[in-house]
Amino acid sequence: MADLDHSSSTETTLNSEDNNINCESKLRFSEDEETLIVIMFNLVGERWSLIAGRIPGRTAEEIEKYWNSRYSTSE
Incomplete structure (x- = not known):
């Protein structure tokens, strides 16, 4: 039984690492996506759902x- 507990905690750790990797790769945007985001932002402002509607697979x-x-200004 102790072996089962150990393997499940190891599995949980691996799943957490996989989730972190997936988040990082999801936040990588191609040049085309970046350009489209900038253009759309200039047109519609902070209407993230409208921008996301133009980029398949991306959420607001x-x-x-x-x-x-990337573009936030901290002054």
């Missing part, structure tokens, strides 16, 4: 997070 949250990490 991903685009907003990308925008804030």
Whole structure:
């Protein structure tokens, strides 16, 4: 029984690492996506769901997070 507990905790750790890798790769945007985000932002502003509607496979949250990490100004 102890072996089962050990393997499940190892499995949980591996799943967490996989999730982190998936999040990182999801937040990588291609040049075309970046260009489209900038163009759309200039047209519609912070309407992330409208922008996400133009980029298949992307959510509004991903685009907003990308925008804030890339273009946010901290003054």
